[in-house]
Amino acid sequence: MKLLLTxxxxxxCSIAFAQQKVYSYSFSGEIDSSxxxxxxxxxxxxxxxxxxxxxxxxxxxxGEVILYVTEDNDKKDPHVFNPASIKAIFIRYDLKPGQFxxxxxxx
Numbered sequence: 018m019k020l021l022l023t024x025x026x027x028x029x030c031s032i033a034f035a036q037q038k039v040y041s042y043s044f045s046g047e048i049d050s051s052x053x054x055x056x057x058x059x060x061x062x063x064x065x066x067x068x069x070x071x072x073x074x075x076x077x078x079x080g081e082v083i084l085y086v087t088e089d090n091d092k093k094d095p096h097v098f099n100p101a102s103i104k105a106i107f108i109r110y111d112l113k114p115g116q117f118x119x120x121x122x123x124x
Contacts, residue, residue: 044082079115
């Protein structure tokens with residue numbers, strides 16, 4: 018019983034101190050459609066990013082990356098994720114960064 022109560026307390030504390038945020042970062046430029054998956058994989062290597070989903074429209078040469086970021090509020094620096102990291106990926110592949118916006122926040 019004590020083990021169950023302890024487990025529940027740990028779970029509730031981790032939920033209370035961790036927040037998931039969702040961001041969208043648009044870009045423009047000419048890329049191959051097969052590059053979209055590579056862009057997702059590189060985005061997930063950024064600190065704090067738990068998942069990424071990239072979309073690209075060949076006709077308009079525009080796309081966006083949706084980033085699912087988990088921030089830990091009990092750490093000294095809860096803002097581990099830095100949007101400049103994804104911007105650096107865009108620039109490395111000769112893409113023009115667009116708008117970076119927060120979509121929603123959930124607990």
